[in-house]
Amino acid sequence: ARPTGRHTSVAQSLLGVRHSEGDGVVQDHAEAFRWYRLAAERGYVRAQYNVGICYEKGTGVAQNDAE
Numbered sequence: 237a238r239p240t241g242r243h244t245s246v247a248q249s250l251l252g253v254r255h256s257e258g259d260g261v262v263q264d265h266a267e268a269f270r271w272y273r274l275a276a277e278r279g280y281v282r283a284q285y286n287v288g289i290c291y292e293k294g295t296g297v298a299q300n301d302a303e
Contacts, residue, residue, distance in 0.1 A: 243274075245274075245275040245278040245279065245280035245283065246275070246280060248271050248272075248274045248275035248278070248280070248283065249271065249272060249275040249280050249282055249283040249286070251271040252267075252268045252269070252270075252271035252272040252275065252283065252286060253268070253286075254268075255267040255268035255271060256268035256286075256295075256296075264296075265290075265295045265296030266296045266297070267296070268290075268295075268296050269287070269290045269295070269296030269297045270296075271283075272286040272287045272290065273287055287303075288303070291303040
């Protein structure tokens with residue numbers, strides 16, 4: 237597998253979606269959050285939104301309204 241730094245932010249976000257939905261991989265919300273966060277840190281707005289939703293709902297990460 238490639239190191240995560242070699243993926244584009246869009247690809248990272250799409251990997252998050254795949255893990256969130258269990259599309260082609262075992263559904264794993266924590267892994268989805270990890271990919272969303274990586275993409276968000278690189279400035280990808282859709283991933284930033286998904287990170288916020290994960291924090292709001294406590295999906296894959298502890299619920300945290302402050303984040």
